[in-house]
Amino acid sequence: MKEHIIVRVIASILIPFIQLYALYVIAHGEIGPGGGFQGGVIFSASIILYVLAFGMEEARSRISQKMSDLLSSTGALIFAIIGLLCILAGGSYLEYDQLPLGTPKLASHLGIYGIEIGIGITVAAVLITIFFEMAGRKDD
Amino acid sequence: MIDFMLLFFLVILAIAAISMKDLLSAIIILSAYSLIMAVVWVRLNAVDVAFTEAAVGAGITTVLLIAALSRTKRRERTSPQPAIQKQKSMTRNSILSFIVVMVTGAVLVYGTIDMPDFGDPDAPANLHVADRYIEKSYEETGIVNFVTAVLASYRGYDTLGEVMVIFAAGIGVVLLLRRKREQ
Numbered sequence: 001m002k003e004h005i006i007v008r009v010i011a012s013i014l015i016p017f018i019q020l021y022a023l024y025v026i027a028h029g030e031i032g033p034g035g036g037f038q039g040g041v042i043f044s045a046s047i048i049l050y051v052l053a054f055g056m057e058e059a060r061s062r063i064s065q066k067m068s069d070l071l072s073s074t075g076a077l078i079f080a081i082i083g084l085l086c087i088l089a090g091g092s093y094l095e096y097d098q099l100p101l102g103t104p105k106l107a108s109h110l111g112i113y114g115i116e117i118g119i120g121i122t123v124a125a126v127l128i129t130i131f132f133e134m135a136g137r138k139d140d
Numbered sequence: 141m142i143d144f145m146l147l148f149f150l151v152i153l154a155i156a157a158i159s160m161k162d163l164l165s166a167i168i169i170l171s172a173y174s175l176i177m178a179v180v181w182v183r184l185n186a187v188d189v190a191f192t193e194a195a196v197g198a199g200i201t202t203v204l205l206i207a208a209l210s211r212t213k214r215r216e217r218t219s220p221q222p223a224i225q226k227q228k229s230m231t232r233n234s235i236l237s238f239i240v241v242m243v244t245g246a247v248l249v250y251g252t253i254d255m256p257d258f259g260d261p262d263a264p265a266n267l268h269v270a271d272r273y274i275e276k277s278y279e280e281t282g283i284v285n286f287v288t289a290v291l292a293s294y295r296g297y298d299t300l301g302e303v304m305v306i307f308a309a310g311i312g313v314v315l316l317l318r319r320k321r322e323q
Contacts, residue, residue: 029285030283030288035288037192041195041200042199044200079299079300096281108280116288126306129313130309131204131207133314133317134208
């Protein structure tokens, strides 16, 4: 689809808005429908659109294999480390309100915010990896 | 009324998806199925689930299935048996499977008779912890949307497990496909 100028222009207009929407969904998981899973999926959809419009090589030069591998584990680690920080702060695993961040309610809020971001990173990176591995094998 | 129409569409799409020999068409039909399913979730006031169904079921799963299809054949393989023998075994198989499906369906319908009405406040599912989640989740977690409060706080371990499952799926795909390419 590389020679289709209309597809490429429309995709390059749409992709920033899709990614902004993905971040909105992750950030607003606490007050509306959505959260890390949905936001991560929407973010990976924007990358898939990029691959469809601009090709695999171009996309790989933006998000290298190493980067997507690293991000998939980073998100899961953020989740697990926030859980461990709760133990260090004197609570049990994933007991966010023990975190030393102002009031217990605020600490819980921020802890949940943190794990939502972690979930979003992992989901987006894993789905991008799966898509790259499955679609990017024309050469063999 | 609209609920019955949606249910009707779901049944039609499900039958179409399994009877389709062209796998690409079957994938597109499954995508439409997920989209209607998302509407059903909205009708049941489960917007978080509807959101997930629309994003994952109708969106990403379709793309991934098409990507998987690009690595195999588009049409289902027909069995290499001779036509007459195939006909005979087909009828026997279909009678047998029809009986199994009817018995299972009858048992399931019999099971639904004892179930509480939809949205019944006295149903066992609504008497256990739901009240606490609805009344106390904002005080205890500081989160307005109590679906997120349940997922991230009350059921935090489950969500951690889900993230690990997704991560493991990614690692599985990398191990299976990437090593083969490098050889």
